[in-house]
Amino acid sequence: MSENIFVSRTNPIVKSIYTADPAPMVYGDTLYLYTTHDEDELVNDFYTMNDWRCFSTKDMVNWTDHGRIFSLDDIEWADARAWAPQCIERNGKFYLYCPVHKKDGGMAIAVGVADKPEGPFKDLGYPLVDEGDWNDIDPTVFIDDDGQAYLYFGNPELRYVLLNEDMISYDEKVGVVKIPMTEESFAKGSHMTGTTYGEGPWFYKRDGLYYMVYAAFAEGKNRNEHLAYSTSTSPTGPWVYGGVLMSEEEGGIFTNHPGICDFKGHSYLFYHTGDLPGGSLFHRSVCVAEFKYNEDGSISTVPMCDNIEEV
Ligand code: FUB
Secondary structure: OOOEEEEOOEOOOOOOOEEEEEEEEEEOOEEEEEEEEEOOOOEOOEOOOOEEEEEEEOOOOEEEEEEEEEEHHHOOOEEEOOOOOEEEEEOOEEEEEEEEEEOOOOEEEEEEEEOOOOOOOEEOOOOOEOOOOOOOOOOEEEEOOOOOEEEEEOOOOOEEEEEOOOOOOEOOOOOOEEOOOOHHHHOEOOOOOOEOEEEEEEEEEEOOEEEEEEEEOOOOOOOOOEEEEEEEOOOOOOOEEEEEEEOHHHHOOOOOOOEEEEEOOEEEEEEEEOOOOOOEOOEOEEEEEEEOOOOOOOOOOOOOOOEOOOO
């Protein structure tokens, strides 16, 4: 692993490579930002993504690039699509949940385990979630106050499993639970589920309210993704649609992908755009915007921004 220091006062945060699918994790006094990596050279004119990257900062401006922290080379049973991850700490170990394409076909969720937030991560040797369909992508993980951990995931449906204390297995009796895709939960949207829910869920709790932020499709054909959110008073729903978090018009490329955290008294929405030179739907870049919650916990639409303030 190589480490580089860089300063970034403007979006996109990383300007040396294409990064996407931001997943922030605050640990101690440091914000770790896990991302995917869009390769410069495309294979079959599709997302060409082979590894996961990690960057860290203590002030949002001075960053350490920890390089490649986990890759398809580390996952013997996978052959492509190192897609949107999320990392969490439990009992001193770090768990990186990663969607991948299996050598024998279909998407599944891998888990990398490490002793440090910046890895290196070691694969379990088998998929954690493997339903044999496209839906097993974009895992988001959260440990509730009572110790129960949840792994939500899914495209085009939102599903979850109850993780066991070991974080590398789940309650098989409960199995994979499908969230009802209703307009009350996710608003009227694309033909895929009839709702705006698309993919890229980001699950967390704040002041007793559970949030599900996600990449969303409005009604109609050929739409780019926007970001939206729903809330619930329980970790398993029912979810109530909250509104648009980042508009489709601002994104300008097919995907967007949310990652949210509070850090040093500030609330941040990470997202991605095609804004670096050479940017495209397959050459994306991670950005960040600060926002504030409204008094009732709702979030108003967050504008994309150019500048990043030091904290
Ligand atoms: O980056 C590959 C895929 O595109 C992610 O898994 C989705 O969320 C979308 O960003």
